[in-house]
Amino acid sequence: MPPFNPGPRAFLETCRACRSSAFQRSYRFQRRQLSSQSHIRRKPQPFVLFACFLGVGGLGIATHNYYDYPIFTSVLAEAPPAPVDVKIEKTKKRKGLSKEENRENISSQHLQVKRSWENPGVYAWGSNSGRVVAPDSDEQTIRTPRRIPFFDGQLLRDIKLDRNFGAAITENGDLLQWGNGFSTDVRQPTATLSGKNLKSLAISRDRVLALGSDGTVYSVPGAKEDQEKGKKVSESSWIPFLSYNSTISYRRLRPQNLAWNEKVRSIASGAEHLLILTSAGRLFTAASSSEEFPARGQLGIPGLVWTTRPAGPYDQPHEVSTLRGFEIAAIAAGDYHSLALDREGRVFAFGDNSSGQLGFDPTNESTYVDAPSLLPIQQLYTNTGLSPTVKQIFAGGNNSFFTIDAATIARPGSDVKPSTLGRITTDTWSSGQGILGTLGNGRWTHVQGTPTKLKTLSNLFEYDETKNTVVPIRLRSLSVGSTHAAAIMDNVTHVQAGTSKVTDSENDTNWGADVVWWGGNEYFQIGNGRRNNLSVPGYIAPLDSGSEGLVEGKGGKSGKRKEEHRFQITPRHAVSVGGKKVSVEQRVECGRMVSCVYSGV
Secondary structure (H helix, E strand, O other), X not given: OOOOOOXXXXXXXXXXXXXXXXXXXXXXXXXXXXXXXXXXXXXXXXEEEEEEEEEOXXXXXXXXXXXXXXXXXXXXXXXXXXXOOOOOOOOOOOOOOOHHXXXXXXXXXXXXXXXXXXXXXXXXXXXXXXXXXXXXXXOOEEEEEEEOHXXXXXXXXXXXXXXXXXXXXXXXXXXXXXXXXXXXXXXXXXXXXXXXXXXXXXXXXXXXXXXXXXXXEEEEEOOHHHHHHOOEEEXXXXXXXXXXXXXXXXEEEOOOOOOOOOOEEEEEEOOOEXXXXXXXXXXXXXXXXXXXXXXXXXXXXXXXXXXXXXXXXXXXXXXXXXXXXXXEEEEEEOOOEEEEEEOOOOEEEEEEOOOOOOOOOOOOOOOEEEEEEEOOHHHHHOOOOEEEEEEEEEEEOOEEEEEEEEEEOOOOOOOOOHHHOOOEEEEEEEEEOOOOOOOOOOOOOOOEEEXXXXXXXXXXXXXXXXXXXXXXXXXXXXXXXXXXXXXXXXOOOEOOOOOOOOOOOOOOOOEOEEEEXXXXXXXXXXXXXOOOOEEEEEOOOOOXXXXXXXXXXXXXXXXXXXXXXXXXXXXXXXXXXXXXXXXXXXXXXXXXXXXXXXXXX
């Protein structure tokens, strides 16, 4: 192919575009979209950009490689039919506005970030049959995000919601519980387990599992009546030789034979079972419900059921001996299945597989697997020239999700450019039940054993100004409820507007991370105000959209929004809350038919 030789007309159009402010606008002010037409999903295709320079030596042409983003696509059109009509975008600034007021005027994302710092708290929506998402309301469903007044101005360490009861850990590490499953007589969140310095939560069908900062695992009844009537625990006092009984009934779950300085690092719970991961990478499992003993292989101990359990407490932890020698780095639990990810990127799955949630097809002989099984992730990338490594695992309900970094490698007989070797593509895969759209792949599948790719959350890229290059967009986190899910993207964020001379422009705004939702929506748990299920990830409106951007309709009623904006999560940043400096971020939690966004520390 002969080298590209732009004619005079194409050259002049390029120079004209180069002079426009629209052409020179920073990538960070481009609206990011997570759709099939998005520039962040396009594979980078280098092309040559021609620019004009006027200097001592006269007029010359320089070349530079860029990537195929829409902002450049019209610049090198061959033989354009008419001159390019470049319009310079007019500033939105209004007279009399301060810099900060102008930022709020031109950017919904900037306003969302500011509100999350000034008014921390909890927004919840979905099923309210148990008075969890709206404790003061008798409404059966809450269609769009609504603040829980009790948590206004509060920061939380963790929160977990079921349609019948809720649990949260305060900034000080105390446990709060509420909902009809806790007590029909108590509407507001109530402190139950205090003074334990709790850091994270998990919930089963009827109990709250809490992890203390010292590695102690607590199992607390979900019902207030059981807490009051159950056996109280003897606790030591700071005064030597003095002890007292706890104010509520709870149990301590203690893994046996831990090494010196080894302690529990994280926990995850299904409907009936609990996964316990230690700092040494060892995995333990235990029963987590008072109603049913795990019987679908989710404990990972072959042959372990109620009738074969060893002597001792029914909820005593058991080490998954099959995984000895594998340093487990992460765990995830669905209702009746378990996932474990080791340091080498290998995934082990066990438990119920009736919907293919373990990542392979179920068999006619049994609907569950009671011993950890290694997933054949390499088969997903056969003949692709990519080498996959699983980076994250997530689970909930009857579904599993995996994020994979796939690196370009050289294969015998392949024509791979040396510059592309090692290039990372980030993909998201899912398996399990998809009849409500929970797989997120655009299909309505009853059973999905072999993992299927979420195309809208895979192969995403964006330009990073600080690194001056195109980078993959990964998932920061993914929360899976019983039938729906939400993913927070790890896209480039900016929360430094107005904090230095470099970012003190009236047009320099803050923005957060994109978050998308999909799956079952029978109880409006997705939060878009509609009831239809979604089989592909989609945005929802900002949390405070009910009071933002409305135009007046007929008869003084509120009309349609002036502009449609999307909700973005505020990333971690040190701000002043209640007169003290704290590091805070917004987090998403999907539960059983409910969802929430909260300010976390």
